[in-house]
Amino acid sequence: MALTMLPDGAWSVTAKQVVEYAVRPVPNVLNGTFEIPGPDSAECDLLGRTPAGSMRRLVVVDREVMRLYGRQVRGFLDRHGIEYRLLVLPGGEATKTMRTVLRVCRELDDFGIARRSEPVIVFGGGVLNDVVGMAASIYRRGIERIVYGTTLVALVDATVGAKTASDHNGFKNRLGTYRPARLVIADRSFLATQERRRLSDGLAEILKLGIVCDKSLFELLEDYGGLVLDERFQAATPTADAAATQIIEDGIKVMLTELHENLWEGELARATYFGHTWSPKVEMEALRRSRSPLAWRRRRWLLHGEAVALDMLLSVSIACSRGLISESELDRIVAVVRQLDLPTWDPLLDEPAILAAGLEDSVRHRDGEQLAPLPESIGSVTYANDITPAEVTAAVDWMRSLRKSDNRETRHG
Ligand SMILES: NC(=O)c1ccc[n+]([C@@H]2O[C@H](COP(=O)([O-])OP(=O)(O)OC[C@H]3O[C@@H](n4cnc5c(N)ncnc54)[C@H](O)[C@@H]3O)[C@@H](O)[C@H]2O)c1
Numbered sequence: 001m002a003l004t005m006l007p008d009g010a011w012s013v014t015a016k017q018v019v020e021y022a023v024r025p026v027p028n029v030l031n032g033t034f035e036i037p038g039p040d041s042a043e044c045d046l047l048g049r050t051p052a053g054s055m056r057r058l059v060v061v062d063r064e065v066m067r068l069y070g071r072q073v074r075g076f077l078d079r080h081g082i083e084y085r086l087l088v089l090p091g092g093e094a095t096k097t098m099r100t101v102l103r104v105c106r107e108l109d110d111f112g113i114a115r116r117s118e119p120v121i122v123f124g125g126g127v128l129n130d131v132v133g134m135a136a137s138i139y140r141r142g143i144e145r146i147v148y149g150t151t152l153v154a155l156v157d158a159t160v161g162a163k164t165a166s167d168h169n170g171f172k173n174r175l176g177t178y179r180p181a182r183l184v185i186a187d188r189s190f191l192a193t194q195e196r197r198r199l200s201d202g203l204a205e206i207l208k209l210g211i212v213c214d215k216s217l218f219e220l221l222e223d224y225g226g227l228v229l230d231e232r233f234q235a236a237t238p239t240a241d242a243a244a245t246q247i248i249e250d251g252i253k254v255m256l257t258e259l260h261e262n263l264w265e266g267e268l269a270r271a272t273y274f275g276h277t278w279s280p281k282v283e284m285e286a287l288r289r290s291r292s293p294l295a296w297r298r299r300r301w302l303l304h305g306e307a308v309a310l311d312m313l314l315s316v317s318i319a320c321s322r323g324l325i326s327e328s329e330l331d332r333i334v335a336v337v338r339q340l341d342l343p344t345w346d347p348l349l350d351e352p353a354i355l356a357a358g359l360e361d362s363v364r365h366r367d368g369e370q371l372a373p374l375p376e377s378i379g380s381v382t383y384a385n386d387i388t389p390a391e392v393t394a395a396v397d398w399m400r401s402l403r404k405s406d407n408r409e410t411r412h413g
Pocket of ligand 1: 062063064065068090091092093096124125126127128130150151152153154157158159161162163164165173190191193194195198201304
């Protein structure tokens with residue numbers, strides 16, 4: 001930290017903030033019993049307990065998690081002597097609003113949470129992580145949180161970085177802060193109850209990392225992605241068990257490797273933006289139209305990872321046309337997308353204005369440049385700043401041709 005007077009008489013302040021958090025895989029966490037660390041330890045336990053610390057906690061639980069695991073969650077909190085109040089909120093993108101953020105802030109007031117020693121605890125997916133994370137980051141300018149991720153997206157993506165968010169004004173994640181949870185618990189046993197479509201959705205984010213960051217992760221999905229999806233990441237066979245553990249642990253490792261040096265996104269060329277150049281607009285447009293009482297009312301909304309999968313296909317098609325990846329690599333990527341039951345087409349792709357608006361907003365998000373991540377052979381990345389509308393049209397045409405050859409497409413189209 002430094003305070004300096006500049007030659008023109010202005011004061012210059014330089015300060016650094018150290019951020020320290022842990023992502024801890026814990027199998028079958030709700031059945032476990034954990035000890036409070038000894039008085040000499042600087043650590044807290046999985047519920048934020050310290051030797052002389054407060055046991056009061058506001059615990060925010062996803063409504064579906066409460067329905068499925070409510071008894072176990074209560075037993076877990078009781079067994080550890082926690083004096084808790086539960087706040088049950090629905091998951092789903094429609095919850096990701098400032099209304100929910102402010103609701104959580106009101107509950108924090110109502111509960112009378114102590115500023116440092118009573119971390120808010122979350123059991124939920126990416127949506128609750130993001131909105132409760134945002135509330136916790138602005139409430140009294142920041143209180144701690146501990147997150148138990150209960151969806152695949154939460155386990156490998158949403159909880160492991162620093163970003164919190166609320167959708168706003170028709171845009172995805174328009175408002176948000178950077179504040180990681182103090183502790184993240186990754187327990188894949190929660191995935192046993194996730195809908196298959198939601199697991200595919202989470203696998204899209206892992207595939208993203210495989211395509212642009214880590215070839216061995218891509219190959220792991222190529223070999224076992226379909227199997228772990230079929231077995232819901234549970235231990236039906238030893239092979240699937242080992243594969244499920246490795247896919248999640250490698251996913252977390254690769255994600256953290258990518259994120260930890262750029263937690264505040266100072267650098268806007270980010271591999272993790274792969275699949276996120278056109279998709280935020282497509283996802284929000286699908287959500288908006290799915291709510292419309294008129295022409296699109298029977299339309300199925302797109303999940304986040306599904307929109308990401310479409311964007312990845314658009315990007316890899318452009319990468320292939322530019323000679324960055326080979327035709328056979330392109331075929332391998334399409335095969336994995338299909339194996340993971342992800343869509344290869346959506347009618348919104350037929351609307352060039354939506355894709356143009358998506359790219360335009362990403363350019364604003366990336367401060368004036370496209371910085372569109374494209375694979376440069378599977379497992380590494382390059383950034384394009386000159387993608388033309390004609391290239392996007394050609395990529396959409398290629399995706400339309402995939403649709404014709406994909407007999408499962410009706411599920412998604
Ligand atoms: N902060 C980040 O860096 C980051 C990264 C990736 C994604 N995200 C965000 O994450 C969100 C998507 O996350 P998500 O897919 O977890 O959505 P979600 O939190 O809405 O959960 C999906 C659905 O699963 C239900 N659910 C949760 N746990 C369950 C369980 N164990 N069994 C059965 N059902 C369960 C929920 O009620 C919900 O209906 C998006 O808003 C996305 O923007 C954030």
